[in-house]
Amino acid sequence: MTVRPPDRAAAAAATVPVPDPAEDARVTPMMRQYLEIKAANPDCLLFYRMGDFYEMFFSDAEVASRALGITLTQRGKHLGQDIPMCGVPVHAADDYLQRLIALGHRVAVCEQTEDPAAARRRGSKAVVRRDVVRLVTPGTLTEDTLLDSRRNNYLAAAARVRGMGDDVVALAWADISTGDFAVAETQASELAAALARIEPGELLVSDSLYDDPQFRPLWRTAGWTVTPLPAASFDSISAERRLRDYFGVATLDGFGALSRAELAAAGAVVAYVDRTQMGSRPPLSPPAREPRGAVMAIDAATRANLELVATLSGERRGSLLAAVDRTLTAPGGRELARRLAAPLTDPAAISARHDAVEWLVGRSEVRRAIRETLRTAPDIARARARIAVGRAGPRDLAAIRDGIAAARSAAATLGAAGDAPAAIAAIIDRLTGPDVSLHGRLEAALVDRPPLLRRDGGFVRPGFSADLDEARALRDESRKVVAGLQAKYQEATGIRTLKVRHNNVLGYFVETTAQHMEKMSAEPLAGVFFHRQTLASQVRYSTAELADLEGRIATAAERALALEGEIFDALAAAVLAEGTALEAAAAALGELDVHAGFAELAVERDYVRPLVEASLAFEIIGGRHPVVEQALAADAAGPFVANDCDLSPPDGDDGRILLLTGPNMAGKSTFLRQNALIAILAQAGAFVPAARARIGIVDRLFSRVGAADDLARGRSTFMVEMVETAAILNQAGPRALVILDEIGRGTATFDGLSIAWATVEHLHEVNRCRALFATHFHELTALAETLPRLSNATVKVKEWKGEVIFLHEVAPGAADRSYGIQVARLAGLPAAVVARAREVLERLEETDRRAGTAGLVDDLPLFSLKPRRAAPAAAPSPPVHSVLAERLAALIPDDLTPRQALDLIYELKALAQDMAEQ
Ligand SMILES: Nc1ncnc2c1ncn2[C@@H]1O[C@H](COP(=O)(O)OP(=O)(O)OP(=O)(O)O)[C@@H](O)[C@H]1O
Numbered sequence: 001m002t003v004r005p006p007d008r009a010a011a012a013a014a015t016v017p018v019p020d021p022a023e024d025a026r027v028t029p030m031m032r033q034y035l036e037i038k039a040a041n042p043d044c045l046l047f048y049r050m051g052d053f054y055e056m057f058f059s060d061a062e063v064a065s066r067a068l069g070i071t072l073t074q075r076g077k078h079l080g081q082d083i084p085m086c087g088v089p090v091h092a093a094d095d096y097l098q099r100l101i102a103l104g105h106r107v108a109v110c111e112q113t114e115d116p117a118a119a120r121r122r123g124s125k126a127v128v129r130r131d132v133v134r135l136v137t138p139g140t141l142t143e144d145t146l147l148d149s150r151r152n153n154y155l156a157a158a159a160r161v162r163g164m165g166d167d168v169v170a171l172a173w174a175d176i177s178t179g180d181f182a183v184a185e186t187q188a189s190e191l192a193a194a195l196a197r198i199e200p201g202e203l204l205v206s207d208s209l210y211d212d213p214q215f216r217p218l219w220r221t222a223g224w225t226v227t228p229l230p231a232a233s234f235d236s237i238s239a240e241r242r243l244r245d246y247f248g249v250a251t252l253d254g255f256g257a258l259s260r261a262e263l264a265a266a267g268a269v270v271a272y273v274d275r276t277q278m279g280s281r282p283p284l285s286p287p288a289r290e291p292r293g294a295v296m297a298i299d300a301a302t303r304a305n306l307e308l309v310a311t312l313s314g315e316r317r318g319s320l321l322a323a324v325d326r327t328l329t330a331p332g333g334r335e336l337a338r339r340l341a342a343p344l345t346d347p348a349a350i351s352a353r354h355d356a357v358e359w360l361v362g363r364s365e366v367r368r369a370i371r372e373t374l375r376t377a378p379d380i381a382r383a384r385a386r387i388a389v390g391r392a393g394p395r396d397l398a399a400i401r402d403g404i405a406a407a408r409s410a411a412a413t414l415g416a417a418g419d420a421p422a423a424i425a426a427i428i429d430r431l432t433g434p435d436v437s438l439h440g441r442l443e444a445a446l447v448d449r450p451p452l453l454r455r456d457g458g459f460v461r462p463g464f465s466a467d468l469d470e471a472r473a474l475r476d477e478s479r480k481v482v483a484g485l486q487a488k489y490q491e492a493t494g495i496r497t498l499k500v501r502h503n504n505v506l507g508y509f510v511e512t513t514a515q516h517m518e519k520m521s522a523e524p525l526a527g528v529f530f531h532r533q534t535l536a537s538q539v540r541y542s543t544a545e546l547a548d549l550e551g552r553i554a555t556a557a558e559r560a561l562a563l564e565g566e567i568f569d570a571l572a573a574a575v576l577a578e579g580t581a582l583e584a585a586a587a588a589l590g591e592l593d594v595h596a597g598f599a600e601l602a603v604e605r606d607y608v609r610p611l612v613e614a615s616l617a618f619e620i621i622g623g624r625h626p627v628v629e630q631a632l633a634a635d636a637a638g639p640f641v642a643n644d645c646d647l648s649p650p651d652g653d654d655g656r657i658l659l660l661t662g663p664n665m666a667g668k669s670t671f672l673r674q675n676a677l678i679a680i681l682a683q684a685g686a687f688v689p690a691a692r693a694r695i696g697i698v699d700r701l702f703s704r705v706g707a708a709d710d711l712a713r714g715r716s717t718f719m720v721e722m723v724e725t726a727a728i729l730n731q732a733g734p735r736a737l738v739i740l741d742e743i744g745r746g747t748a749t750f751d752g753l754s755i756a757w758a759t760v761e762h763l764h765e766v767n768r769c770r771a772l773f774a775t776h777f778h779e780l781t782a783l784a785e786t787l788p789r790l791s792n793a794t795v796k797v798k799e800w801k802g803e804v805i806f807l808h809e810v811a812p813g814a815a816d817r818s819y820g821i822q823v824a825r826l827a828g829l830p831a832a833v834v835a836r837a838r839e840v841l842e843r844l845e846e847t848d849r850r851a852g853t854a855g856l857v858d859d860l861p862l863f864s865l866k867p868r869r870a871a872p873a874a875a876p877s878p879p880v881h882s883v884l885a886e887r888l889a890a891l892i893p894d895d896l897t898p899r900q901a902l903d904l905i906y907e908l909k910a911l912a913q914d915m916a917e918q
Pocket residue numbers: 628639640641642643662663664665666667668669670671808809
């Protein structure tokens with residue numbers, strides 16, 4: 001996704017300026033009010049409430065009508081000019097808000113804060129009071145309709161504090177729809193990776209960070225809204241005060257030792273929440289500090305390339321997340337996405353997660369019962385957040401009620417099974433935290449299936465409140481009285497079609513067709529029925545009885561609604577009082593869902609518990625690709641061929657590099673990626689698709705394929721590939737796992753080969769990390785003779801009657817050829833092209849043999865130049881090979897037609913010129 005234009009830019013792009021109200025006294029009172037509110041919220045589109053619509057004016061109207069595809073109209077004139085206007089109906093506002101937010105706009109929602117009748121009492125010209133009740137921004141949403149239930153929506157802030165060194169940036173990120181709040185510090189160079197993991201909906205940065213050339217490309221190409229704020233929002237001293245105030249604590253000591261930069265970032269987050277929520281405070285947990293290196297660092301390119309949460313084309317289907325997701329609840333889905341995005345690096349914590357999964361794998365009955373309970377468990381966290389900000393409906397209260405019940409039931413099932421490992425015991429503890437009496441109260445107060453909206457009433461159970469029951473009885477009774485009156489009036493008038501009706505203007509009235517008008521206006525009826533209104537074919541009357549009834553009904557219905565409102569508020573307060581325990585239970589349900597989902601997956605697809613340890617081992621026996629395996633099964637396309645991968649240090653010191661050659665389509669990329677995905681799954685706490693796996697903690701994961709163009713950044717394919725390779729060679733330490741797929745293929749053969757060559761050497765000698773390197777440069781396999789920790793492997797194929805059969809089996813050794821032409825034929829290349837390609841290939845191979853290129857590697861000076869450990873290997877000179885000589889050697893003059901010979905002379909001349917210019 002491209003970065004959205006900041007609203008300032010959008011506003012500036014609009015053609016109609018917002019006028020200054022002070023400029024002219026002829027400004028109407030309503031316009032003056034509008035302009036004042038707009039002036040106070042210049043960065044937002046202003047949704048100005050007028051009756052059943054939110055209206056937008058001036059440049060806002062132009063921006064919104066373009067963005068939403070709604071009609072732009074005019075509404076009166078302002079200072080002699082038409083006022084552009086567009087509007088959205090209030091009942092559909094969420095939908096429009098969602099679209100505007102997705103485009104990166106901020107919206108200020110301005111409501112009428114008094115009854116129009118009250119305004120009228122202040123004078124005929126008085127304008128209804130209005131105020132902004134909320135700023136809606138991409139990072140501060142709480143509505144279900146605006147959020148993806150299975151993904152967190154983070155508001156993040158990045159802060160840098162002078163004196164801490166410019167290369168440290170603190171990040172704070174909070175999801176106000178669930179209460180999650182965390183802080184961490186990172187190197188500036190790793191900020192992009194940290195943000196790629198969090199995927200914030202909105203990122204706050206100080207003006208200076210925003211303008212820093214080091215980060216500009218990141219802001220420009222990020223897939224989230226970047227909101228620059230003045231430096232004052234990132235002041236660490238005020239941040240302390242803001243945090244104390246937000247959490248109602250006298251000191252922040254209980255939050256652990258936060259650095260000044262972390263305080264600044266966390267402070268900016270809470271200040272922004274306060275600003276956008278207009279004082280109502282969503283419940284945030286105290287900021288949890290994530291120690292440096294606590295999670296596996298995975299940069300954005302690696303995440304994209306491994307298709308962790310979405311495929312390269314942006315879909316969830318086909319991603320690792322989709323393949324391993326067996327969760328049943330939205331909180332479980334969010335927790336799973338979080339875990340896959342941030343695998344742990346502490347073997348003990350990982351093992352605790354595996355214990356939980358193993359325990360559930362071994363208890364199918366418990367697992368089944370737990371999953372049955374989870375199926376009905378609502379999203380406690382999001383319901384609670386909406387209750388806290390006053391945007392909840394009766395169903396949110398019911399969600400808390402049913403959530404507590406589900407938590408208790410799950411805890412009972414787990415507890416009864418016995419022998420629970422620590423991770424499960426901790427879950428049981430938190431599940432039973434919320435007060436049972438709160439559940440009892442909600443159960444007693446709410447009907448089983450409450451309606452959506454609080455304002456409609458009807459959610460309190462009959463029998464819960466005697467006062468409410470009485471008001472409802474009166475209200476319903478009165479309705480019966482209306483029916484009785486209608487019958488009585490029909491009787492008295494002899495008009496069978498007479499009706500008692502109601503509307504907002506007349507209240508209750510009697511309605512007859514016009515033909516009875518004469519009768520109704522004559523005595524005795526005229527004494528009872530007062531004429532109110534004549535329509536085309538109906539006449540309407542009132543009676544004293546009806547007027548009296550009107551009052552009684554209105555009061556009873558109003559009273560019933562008011563009483564329900566009070567009950568709602570009391571229940572909401574009780575829910576909020578139970579805050580921390582509810583938050584813990586909600587989190588525990590999410591975690592349990594993930595463990596049970598992993599267990600289900602393990603049983604369903606035969607995954608095993610990996611051994612994750614502090615060593616540098618990487619030994620996968622019978623590994624499979626979690627996504628490709630399922631895709632093959634779904635298409636009934638044959639079994640997935642399991643493969644081993646051993647990158648463990650041969651000498652107990654540094655990890656091994658596996659150089660993988662093999663034909664096209666043989667399964668090289670699949671093999672590379674499956675090993676990276678197994679490491680991610682293992683460290684995220686899941687079982688893995690393998691027969692056995694032993695993994696020494698991976699602290700950083702890199703994965704590069706011969707990359708795609710990055711036109712947004714103005715880089716060519718090859719440039720992107722080299723920038724990414726440079727990042728790996730500069731950053732990968734001994735605990736890293738590096739996956740390189742066909743590096744160097746984006747340029748001329750010899751350049752590519754030389755780069756690939758030097759890259760492997762650097763990985764082996766300097767980075768000394770575990771790595772998998774797939775290539776079509778078969779020459780590289782000779783490196784195994786000189787680099788002791790490098791071994792060759794190939795993906796086997798069988799040739800049968802000129803056809804190639806893919807066995808997908810990885811075995812020690814090197815490939816002898818690429819079978820590119822066979823694959824091209826399978827892909828449907830025209831037969832003539834395939835035949836010609838075979839011819840050309842034969843000739844090239846012949847030339848190669850004659851020119852003795854097979855001996856190329858022996859001649860390369862870099863074999864004798866053994867690179868040292870600390871310093872990068874001295875760059876070997878690229879293979880010296882005369883292109884001209886090569887071309888000439890490939891010639892068979894007898895085969896040339898005179899025309900071809902002439903062309904050849906031109907070609908050779910051009911080549912010679914090229915070389916002279918280099
Ligand atoms: N182990 C396996 N078992 C079964 N099928 C496999 C296996 N590995 C790969 N395949 C199938 O082969 C296809 C090609 O695999 P992959 O893209 O990994 O090949 P490749 O060697 O990287 O090809 P290229 O060199 O052309 O990029 C996959 O889409 C998958 O369907």
